[in-house]
Amino acid sequence: MTSSVETDVALSAAQAAAPSAAPARREADDPHSPVARFGAKAPLKLDAGVELPHLQIAYQTYGEPNAARSNAILLCHALTGDQHAASLNPVTGKPGWWDTMVGPGKPIDTERFYVICSNVLGGCMGTTGPASSSPVSGQPYGLDMPLVTIRDMVNAQAMLLDHLGIDQLLCVAGGSMGGMQVLQWAASYPERVFAALPIATGARHSAQNIAFHEVGRQAVMADPDWRGGRYLAEGVTPNRGLAVARMAAHITYMSDQSLHRKFGRRLQNRDMPTFGFDADFQVESYLRHQGESFVQRFDPNSYLYVTRAMDYFDLAADYGGALANAFRGSKTRFCLASFTSDWLFPTEEARTIVHALNASGASVSFTEIESDKGHDAFLLHEPELFAIARGFLDSAARAFGLPPARKD
């Protein structure tokens, strides 16, 4: 299907240096990641009803596979995440998005497990997305890239696992959109998923969540520099629109309480308001910074595609309207967690999944974690979440026949 990982990396770095790669610059943004390529002989059939004849998937691995290749854990990232779950992100220079959770001795212990994380289909960190070159035109896809779904993302990940020689995952884990992928994995490939750890997620996107995403998309598309999605070919970027989209979304990732605790009504280095439209309050300055830094690392069209994939996600609808049908007969063991102050994916959404799993006879544990940090709690220092993940993985590993964790 494709050449070895090492060769792929070399190719990718060479492409990044070639002048002709400029229009698709985002595809080559991350020469540090191995890339798996799939050609026209193994096209990905998309839910949109078309085939993607050329697919590349950028990924990272942490730890080593054991001889039986039975210690693999797949991490699924959220909307604006990427494959750098536990390694320095080459674009931001910051630790990976799940650095709190994944690493040597951490709950997802890379001394014990072989951890894989790939950039999602439609993303902009090396996996095929709207900023990638279309094999037809040689220009960035833009809106000519077909829309993708959470199931398409999961199917692409399954191709990557084939490529890596992993038949069955010890566990698939992720939060938010990552949790949607976990649920889709368990539904689409039950025999490949021994354990599933979906966090702060839902089996469908709610009307309110769709509404917030639509605001973000409209903000991007309202920016004249979006150019009907052809901005890369035209040498501009709708950064202002994307920054506004990120600001609106960022509010939904935090709780009212955490915003209050962090910023309250504190003014920015002043005792008095300025009576102007500069960032007077600290919370304004914080939000503007979130918007400005986001546009440095994310492709605006990718934002449209990936938010759309989340909006379309409705696992019950794909199984005749009954979520339990998605898991009927599943032998996967599930562990769910939600956070009390998460209003994007409130506990009620997790309970719906738990009820469906119970109805389908699946093995499931569920914890609502007390936290005032809102939706983003799954990315932050949450000792209760760490303890749950560690305990669940340890138990799953034993049941899967792995040797017990080494006690030093």
Add this chain to the structure above:
Amino acid sequence: MTSSVETDVALSAAQAAAPSAAPARREADDPHSPVARFGAKAPLKLDAGVELPHLQIAYQTYGEPNAARSNAILLCHALTGDQHAASLNPVTGKPGWWDTMVGPGKPIDTERFYVICSNVLGGCMGTTGPASSSPVSGQPYGLDMPLVTIRDMVNAQAMLLDHLGIDQLLCVAGGSMGGMQVLQWAASYPERVFAALPIATGARHSAQNIAFHEVGRQAVMADPDWRGGRYLAEGVTPNRGLAVARMAAHITYMSDQSLHRKFGRRLQNRDMPTFGFDADFQVESYLRHQGESFVQRFDPNSYLYVTRAMDYFDLAADYGGALANAFRGSKTRFCLASFTSDWLFPTEEARTIVHALNASGASVSFTEIESDKGHDAFLLHEPELFAIARGFLDSAARAFGLPPARKD
């Protein structure tokens, strides 16, 4: 101070017809409203530390004053409201924003009370705001208009009441930003407010609320047609940015439950998603409509000014950090209401006010109304709110010495 109401109306209509009035078109948008004008001899001193030498206030009245002028109720409108509380809005052609509450035989009974509602300072329906002509340049103020606060709005309303010959209000009532004005009225002019009815409001704007407003302002200011606030003079309008701002804000006015009940995940006239970026879901189409219709009736700079006024509102801070100090010794009787599903001004905010009123020894009643309609419940058909308002006003009217309501 100014000529009679009738003359003002005539002047205003004539101005609207004059070609030279074009740049300040929004100021003359509503020739149907009486306008009170205040000149340089009675300037409004603003919290920003400057004086507004020329002020005009557009207003509506409903019902008739009694001989003692003791049956007056002032209504304070919310962020995007106007003086048309109970009459057909001349811009939208729709009933006024509080048509459910105000009218003959309604809870705020215009057969019994003399009801006054004015467009707020900084607004765009005839009261001086950033779209008004600057007396210095003759051009629309734009950002040369000084910033205004909730207290400035209330001080302008007090000038209007002087103009109308109303010394003391039977009641001042309003929801959301209208409720902020009610609280400010009670704090600034306790002797002029016999009863106060603040609904779905808070004594300060929270960090989350400031954050959402900042997103809206950034959306407006990110639109290249905003032109640093000079769009009126340059013949353009940042409608795309303002529409995005409205969409984001509109989500905060509804509850998750009401969005779910109204739209759920229903698709727009189709059985299948389109796999495109058109409005696929009904909730998307609804939001887009909200954005598009809003820009027909609201001035983008006004949106910046009025949201800023709300953000600055922090009544406790103005009284040495203790909210009770704002009401110390007050003889005003208060009635508060909040809604269970209002997450913009949750019940906790109302409780903070109630506690302060109790601490200051004021008379207060408070009801949390069960509703799934979110913040906008105060504008909708809420029989419990109607009953509360009717009972409170009836009791206040009797205590104020008005004859009992006529029973037909």
